[in-house]
Amino acid sequence: MSAVYSLIIVLALVLVAVVGAGGGGLHALFGVVIPYVAFVVFLAGFIYRVINWAKSPVPFRIPTTAGQQESLKWIKQNKLDNPSTTWGVIGRMVLEILFFRSLFRNTKMQLKVNGGPSLSYGSSKFLWVGAIVFHYCFFIILLRHGRFFTDPVPGCIEWLDKLDSILQIGVPNIYITEFLIVGALLYLFLRRVCDSKLRYISLPADYFPLFLIMAIVITGILMRYFIRTDIVAAKDLIMGLVTLHPKVPETLGTIFYVHVFLVSILMAYFPWSKLMHAGGIFLSPTRNLANNNRMKRHINPWNYPVKLHTYEEWEDEFRDVLKEAGIPVEKE
Amino acid sequence: MSKLPKPKDLASSINYTPPREHWMDIKPEFRPGTYSYPAKPQLVEKMGFPNPHEWSPTDEDWHLPENWQEIVYNTFRDRLEKYRSLKVFMDICVRCGACADKCHYFIGSGDPKNMPVLRAELLRSIYRKDFTTFGKILGRFGGARKLTEDVIKEWFYYFYQCTECRRCSLFCPYGIDTAEITMMGREILHELGISINWVMEPIYNCFHVGNHIGIPPHTFKDIVDFMCDDIEEITGIRIEVPLNKKGAEVLFVTPSGDYFADPGTYTFMGYLMLFHEIGLDYTMSTYAAEGGNFGLFNSFEAMKRLNAKIYAEAKRLGVKWILGGECGHMWRVIHQYMDTMNGPADFLEVPRSPITGTVFHNAKSTKMVHICEFTADLIKHGAIKLDPSRNDDLIVTHHDSCNPSRAMGLLEEPRYILKHVCNHFYEMPEQTIREQTFCCGSGAGLNNDEFMEMRMRGGLPRANAVKYVHDKYGVNTLTCICAIDRAALPTLMDYWVPGVRVAGIHELVANALVMKGEKERETNLRGEPLPGKEG
Ligand code: SF4
Ligand code: SF4
Numbered sequence: 025m026s027a028v029y030s031l032i033i034v035l036a037l038v039l040v041a042v043v044g045a046g047g048g049g050l051h052a053l054f055g056v057v058i059p060y061v062a063f064v065v066f067l068a069g070f071i072y073r074v075i076n077w078a079k080s081p082v083p084f085r086i087p088t089t090a091g092q093q094e095s096l097k098w099i100k101q102n103k104l105d106n107p108s109t110t111w112g113v114i115g116r117m118v119l120e121i122l123f124f125r126s127l128f129r130n131t132k133m134q135l136k137v138n139g140g141p142s143l144s145y146g147s148s149k150f151l152w153v154g155a156i157v158f159h160y161c162f163f164i165i166l167l168r169h170g171r172f173f174t175d176p177v178p179g180c181i182e183w184l185d186k187l188d189s190i191l192q193i194g195v196p197n198i199y200i201t202e203f204l205i206v207g208a209l210l211y212l213f214l215r216r217v218c219d220s221k222l223r224y225i226s227l228p229a230d231y232f233p234l235f236l237i238m239a240i241v242i243t244g245i246l247m248r249y250f251i252r253t254d255i256v257a258a259k260d261l262i263m264g265l266v267t268l269h270p271k272v273p274e275t276l277g278t279i280f281y282v283h284v285f286l287v288s289i290l291m292a293y294f295p296w297s298k299l300m301h302a303g304g305i306f307l308s309p310t311r312n313l314a315n316n317n318r319m320k321r322h323i324n325p326w327n328y329p330v331k332l333h334t335y336e337e338w339e340d341e342f343r344d345v346l347k348e349a350g351i352p353v354e355k356e
Numbered sequence: 357m358s359k360l361p362k363p364k365d366l367a368s369s370i371n372y373t374p375p376r377e378h379w380m381d382i383k384p385e386f387r388p389g390t391y392s393y394p395a396k397p398q399l400v401e402k403m404g405f406p407n408p409h410e411w412s413p414t415d416e417d418w419h420l421p422e423n424w425q426e427i428v429y430n431t432f433r434d435r436l437e438k439y440r441s442l443k444v445f446m447d448i449c450v451r452c453g454a455c456a457d458k459c460h461y462f463i464g465s466g467d468p469k470n471m472p473v474l475r476a477e478l479l480r481s482i483y484r485k486d487f488t489t490f491g492k493i494l495g496r497f498g499g500a501r502k503l504t505e506d507v508i509k510e511w512f513y514y515f516y517q518c519t520e521c522r523r524c525s526l527f528c529p530y531g532i533d534t535a536e537i538t539m540m541g542r543e544i545l546h547e548l549g550i551s552i553n554w555v556m557e558p559i560y561n562c563f564h565v566g567n568h569i570g571i572p573p574h575t576f577k578d579i580v581d582f583m584c585d586d587i588e589e590i591t592g593i594r595i596e597v598p599l600n601k602k603g604a605e606v607l608f609v610t611p612s613g614d615y616f617a618d619p620g621t622y623t624f625m626g627y628l629m630l631f632h633e634i635g636l637d638y639t640m641s642t643y644a645a646e647g648g649n650f651g652l653f654n655s656f657e658a659m660k661r662l663n664a665k666i667y668a669e670a671k672r673l674g675v676k677w678i679l680g681g682e683c684g685h686m687w688r689v690i691h692q693y694m695d696t697m698n699g700p701a702d703f704l705e706v707p708r709s710p711i712t713g714t715v716f717h718n719a720k721s722t723k724m725v726h727i728c729e730f731t732a733d734l735i736k737h738g739a740i741k742l743d744p745s746r747n748d749d750l751i752v753t754h755h756d757s758c759n760p761s762r763a764m765g766l767l768e769e770p771r772y773i774l775k776h777v778c779n780h781f782y783e784m785p786e787q788t789i790r791e792q793t794f795c796c797g798s799g800a801g802l803n804n805d806e807f808m809e810m811r812m813r814g815g816l817p818r819a820n821a822v823k824y825v826h827d828k829y830g831v832n833t834l835t836c837i838c839a840i841d842r843a844a845l846p847t848l849m850d851y852w853v854p855g856v857r858v859a860g861i862h863e864l865v866a867n868a869l870v871m872k873g874e875k876e877r878e879t880n881l882r883g884e885p886l887p888g889k890e891g
Binding site for chain 1: 363364367368370372373374379404436437438439440441442443444445447448449450451452453454456457458463468471473474477488489490497498499522525526527528529530531532533536563564566572573574577578599600601602642643657660661664665668669672690691692693695696697699700714716717718719720721722724729732733736761762763764765766767768769772785787788790791792816817820821823
């Protein structure tokens with residue numbers, strides 16, 4: 025049900041753009057106003073969220089250690105999975121953020137009951153592959169779009185573009201990332217609906233971004249291969265936005281506005297959703313702290329005194345039995 | 357207490373298919389064997405904790421304080437402001453499900469709310485409703501729900517079905533630590549006067565008497581004397597154990613489980629024999645006679661109140677540094693909380709082994725060393741003589757306790773020791789040891805009899821891995837470095853893998869330890885004939 029609702033919402037959003045920009049011809053609204061607003065919401069929202077997190081202190085140093093600690097000199101420490109220095113932490117975070125280290129550990133549990141229970145844990149890298157492919161494709165596609173936002177287009181973007189379309193099948197060249205991201209999105213969606221556990225925990229908010237991004241990718245693909253779009257005009261419009269001299273070319277079709285509208289929705293939605301994991305991972309105290317707890321005191325800004333049962337109070341209560349047992353006391 | 361189902365029946369009752377109804381529509385069923393008894397209000401009151409009152413999980417009315425909603429809201433907000441972990445973890449879960457089948461309670465029960473992600477959603481759904489705009493507007497559609505008394509009951513049920521083992525946090529791509537969420541959930545419940553007796557009574561005892569069990573100082577001395585008698589019988593050596601001795605070099609602190617019941621007592625005897633053999637100038641304290649800290653399982657404040665005694669006593673006795681015994685959650689508190697809460701320990705010195713001269717730089721601020729670090733160093737320097745063949749009847753595997761593994765990284769030290777004190781050692785499968793270790797199923801205050809069914813369920817993954825090496829290599833001994841393990845694992849083994857005993861590392865150390873002037877040993881610490889001395 026969650027999936028259906030989310031799909032309906034995304035379709036409704038498409039319809040809004042089709043009607044508004046296509047039928048209604050509100051090109052300035054869909055091409056200029058909404059993208060601007062969405063971008064501001066994205067930026068401000070993202071910063072707000074991160075600052076809001078950062079406002080809460082980290083009272084304790086609680087890294088989840090995933091390997092041998094630093095202890096005796098002759099015991100080999102696992103410096104990346106259990107770092108005790110800042111450089112180690114940076115290494116750990118790089119592994120987490122660029123290579124999804126923790127997800128790479130994933131296993132799949134299986135229980136066989138006949139003849140007494142037997143549990144096994146197979147390595148399970150599908151989710152890791154799906155996540156890596158999705159995130160890297162998304163990132164490359166985003167960078168590739170840099171050619172609409174820059175003039176002249178920097179060499180590295182041109183180069184990335186070439187690399188992405190290295191499989192020259194037909195004209196225009198086909199981007200590898202476009203196919204991969206569709207595949208990854210399909211996988212991420214299918215595992216959510218096929219695995220009963222995942223289906224049970226999934227919220228509409230888990231399907232919505234999948235459908236939304238899928239719709240963005242599809243409109244992108246449509247524009248490139250099926251519904252000819254005036255690329256020069258598109259760049260004109262975008263450069264207008266970038267240089268703060270917005271203009272609305274006449275030659276852009278509805279599909280372009282739908283694409284831009286969906287991207288705008290994604291931007292505006294981002295800071296208020298689980299997509300903020302992109303920012304949150306940097307602040308996760310189980311990952312971004314060094315396991316040097318016993319070496320360096322961590323300060324808790326709100327540490328407060330508590331009621332204690334002091335030795336004196338305790339001795340007062342037990343003095344007689346202490347003396348009788350021959351255990352030394354402070355006051356005879 | 358409830359009747360525990362047979363292992364076979366329990367195993368075949370595990371079903372991983374979630375129910376048809378939405379989880380928000382399902383109320384927990386307080387079935388005997390699956391929940392712990394409430395804290396006695398007198399104890400809550402004597403500790404000065406909020407809202408002591410009579411209540412029972414199976415009652416319709418839990419007699420929550422009148423303004424309970426306000427209390428929940430305020431406590432929740434306060435913790436969000438105090439803990440970045442909570443705030444970030446509330447916001448960034450993507451429900452990828454990577455953590456789902458990592459929790460031993462889910463594996464053993466199939467209850468979807470024991471998936472860490474859903475355990476966290478129990479709290480998150482209220483967070484969305486009370487603290488986010490989207491949640492307020494969208495309601496259930498946005499994963500939010502209204503705070504009702506049923507929610508409180510559900511929190512109680514599931515936050516006391518989590519052992520705060522952090523296995524989920526290892527696998528989460530963002531490090532979301534459901535233990536942290538459980539701790540916050542328990543803090544909120546604590547403010548309502550809702551907690552369990554198996555946690556509250558140890559807290560009370562530890563605070564007033566000096567240890568969880570409530571053993572008064574003179575009885576403590578009797579127990580130690582009794583053990584020294586046993587040691588004398590086995591080795592022919594009379595050991596003196598200094599108590600509350602001022603000016604000793606080292607204060608030794610260990611969980612009370614070690615001197616309370618078998619098989620922990622053998623580990624305790626092991627410490628005493630080792631200290632005697634190396635001539636360590638140490639003392640134990642009958643005021644700070646507890647290394648463990650059940651406060652951790654209740655609230656920050658309780659944890660701090662109990663833990664403060666250790667530094668206070670170290671200061672009073674004028675020791676140079678502190679040595680800590682084998683315990684799991686104790687080391688979570690000491691490693692990750694003590695210095696921050698009750699430090700700085702600037703009245704102590706950087707720990708240095710008086711035997712080998714090794715300086716423990718890794719403990720230079722906290723000034724507290726783990727006994728496995730200490731003993732591994734002794735062995736490395738050849739400072740003790742060992743005869744591992746005395747443990748030849750033991751075919752050993754090692755259980756990594758959750759906290760030393762995932763909140764510290766103490767993995768090699770115990771293995772190094774084991775390799776020198778016994779000749780037959782086999783590892784359990786890779787996904788069940790070291791940082792991926794499975795909980796005993798009884799941590800975080802859940803080691804009580806009334807919770808037995810869930811303990812056996814939660815302990816299934818651990819037990820099953822033991823069974824694997826038991827069947828394959830004939831393993832008959834499960835070592836561990838945790839007092840809760842030593843109390844909980846024997847029951848678990850008897851249930852799932854009969855024929856496997858549980859021992860602390862230092863029990864094996866002491867068996868192998870060749871002491872100066874000892875008589876020829878006939879038995880091990882348990883009074884069983886040594887290999888080759890039978891009959
Ligand atoms: S692994 Fe982390 S992000 Fe994924 S569902 Fe579990 S808690 Fe959420
Ligand atoms: S901390 Fe341990 S018991 Fe709690 S949810 Fe995570 S895996 Fe389960």
